[in-house]
Amino acid sequence: MADALTAKGRATRARLVAGAADVLREQGVAFTTLDDIRARTGTSKSQLFHYFPDGKDELLLAVAQFEADRVLEDQQPHLGQLDSWESWQQWRDVVVERYEQQGDQCPLGALFLQVGRSRPGARAIVTELMRQWQQQLADGIRALQANGLVSSALAVDRTAAALLAGIQGGVTVMMSTGDSTHLKAALDTGIEHLRSTVAPDAAPPISGTAAAAPH
Amino acid sequence: MADALTAKGRATRARLVAGAADVLREQGVAFTTLDDIRARTGTSKSQLFHYFPDGKDELLLAVAQFEADRVLEDQQPHLGQLDSWESWQQWRDVVVERYEQQGDQCPLGALFLQVGRSRPGARAIVTELMRQWQQQLADGIRALQANGLVSSALAVDRTAAALLAGIQGGVTVMMSTGDSTHLKAALDTGIEHLRSTVAPDAAPPISGTAAAAPH
DNA sequence: CGGAAAATGGACCGGCAAGTCCAGAAAGGG
DNA sequence: CCCTTTCTGGACTTGCCGGTCCATTTTCCG
Numbered sequence: 211m212a213d214a215l216t217a218k219g220r221a222t223r224a225r226l227v228a229g230a231a232d233v234l235r236e237q238g239v240a241f242t243t244l245d246d247i248r249a250r251t252g253t254s255k256s257q258l259f260h261y262f263p264d265g266k267d268e269l270l271l272a273v274a275q276f277e278a279d280r281v282l283e284d285q286q287p288h289l290g291q292l293d294s295w296e297s298w299q300q301w302r303d304v305v306v307e308r309y310e311q312q313g314d315q316c317p318l319g320a321l322f323l324q325v326g327r328s329r330p331g332a333r334a335i336v337t338e339l340m341r342q343w344q345q346q347l348a349d350g351i352r353a354l355q356a357n358g359l360v361s362s363a364l365a366v367d368r369t370a371a372a373l374l375a376g377i378q379g380g381v382t383v384m385m386s387t388g389d390s391t392h393l394k395a396a397l398d399t400g401i402e403h404l405r406s407t408v409a410p411d412a413a414p415p416i417s418g419t420a421a422a423a424p425h
Numbered sequence: 426m427a428d429a430l431t432a433k434g435r436a437t438r439a440r441l442v443a444g445a446a447d448v449l450r451e452q453g454v455a456f457t458t459l460d461d462i463r464a465r466t467g468t469s470k471s472q473l474f475h476y477f478p479d480g481k482d483e484l485l486l487a488v489a490q491f492e493a494d495r496v497l498e499d500q501q502p503h504l505g506q507l508d509s510w511e512s513w514q515q516w517r518d519v520v521v522e523r524y525e526q527q528g529d530q531c532p533l534g535a536l537f538l539q540v541g542r543s544r545p546g547a548r549a550i551v552t553e554l555m556r557q558w559q560q561q562l563a564d565g566i567r568a569l570q571a572n573g574l575v576s577s578a579l580a581v582d583r584t585a586a587a588l589l590a591g592i593q594g595g596v597t598v599m600m601s602t603g604d605s606t607h608l609k610a611a612l613d614t615g616i617e618h619l620r621s622t623v624a625p626d627a628a629p630p631i632s633g634t635a636a637a638a639p640h
Numbered sequence: 641c642g643g644a645a646a647a648t649g650g651a652c653c654g655g656c657a658a659g660t661c662c663a664g665a666a667a668g669g670g
Numbered sequence: 671c672c673c674t675t676t677c678t679g680g681a682c683t684t685g686c687c688g689g690t691c692c693a694t695t696t697t698c699c700g
Contacts, residue, residue: 214675214676215676216667216668216675216676217667218666218667218676218677219676219677222677222678238538239538240455240538240539243658244657245657245658253678253679254678254679254680255658255659255660255679255681256660256661256677256678256679256680257679259658259659259660260676260677260678265658265659266659319534319538319597320538322601323453323454323455323534323535323538324455333601333602333603336601337601337602340598340601340602368614369610369614371606371607371610371611372591372607372610372611372613372614374594374598375590375591375592375595375597375598375607375608375610376587376590376591376594376611377590377594378593378597378598378607379589379590379591379592379593379594379595379596379597379611380590380593380594381594382534382593382594382597383555383589383590383593386537386548386551386552386555387551387552387555388548391586392587392589395584395586395587395590396586396587396590396591396594398583398587399583399584399587399618400587403614403618403621406618406621406622407621429645429646430646431645431646431647431697431698432697433646433647433696433697434646434647437647437648458686458687459687459688459689460687460688468648468649469648469649469650470650470651470688470689470690471647471648471649471650471690471691471692472647472648474688474689474690475646475648476647480688480689481687481688481689
């Protein structure tokens, strides 16, 4: 039997993935060797290949999945409850804070570029993450519509796609320039765009909440 | 004197950069060796190090600059003339086409991740590109304002930043999923956002030009 | 022409990092 | 308590790839 893992085995494997994720965040994929990971996690070469027989690629893939799982988790519970302007604003703040803290590391992007075309699994991980993310944003917009806060004529999926793109791009730019202006601009403009479509019947005035901050 | 390049020398150097750019687009930075580049460009190791004494990093940096220069060029002349809805639409189409054609290659992103933290120059190249790009978008929005097509109350720089983020993110997502939906959504939603702020005095009705295409 | 500077070819080196292997320690379970 | 399976340690191999070096050819310029 191929995967008969004891408790100790599972622990070692998990330590390997988490430790690898840390090292990769710090040094970047291109500059990280298996020996770095081995040293950090207090393991030996044989353990690494015992749990990841296909070597580095397989480990990297596991780390990618590990990181992908984190992304949406870190945005909860707000991302799952986008039914009022307040919750959108809180979510926005969490996103900004999370990525500002992450700084110029984009573990997932880097991993994807590295493993990308060699292993088909990498693409699947990112695609699935994007799908779920956009789904939750779309659900949030629909919740606003249900509450009469956003025009029901709005193209929900397209708007959610645009917002997701803005976030991704904001993060991309921040990684390059070290500045979160674009991320904030994308989020704020996206939310402002939602607010500007307020349904004609129940339309509370736009308070300065999201429209502040010139640049 | 360090940089006394003859005509022949300049040609070889240029061939090296252009050829390297091709190979890097095809194979990705991580999987490209100096020998690949040497083979493709019909040069020898000594030539490579003759023109790029600091080796691979220096060559990669030159390629990054080469690619960066292309990005804005490919969007001209539209990007420099964004003074009517038609020109915005044409520009949008060019951007979509350019990146759809590029497919899942992002030479600049990949180069940045590879050279990124080792050479400070890499960050400068990307930062400058973003600055110019956003500048031209902002100029375009101001041109619309001057023509009374967009409310003069709009925060130009923030909107331009959000639009740029949307483009970057759209490209990022397309690289991962192979699908340009998000890029189009970001561009169309961005333009729609501009249209929705039409100045109260001179406000021609919104024709279906940009608001078409559900998803 | 002729000498200097630039350009070119390609053999060679050295290090590094992925992956292999086997011996031995620790669990597990009947 | 013993035998099997899993887990661990670390030395070793192997190939690749960035970088060096020097001999040779070509170009430039007075």
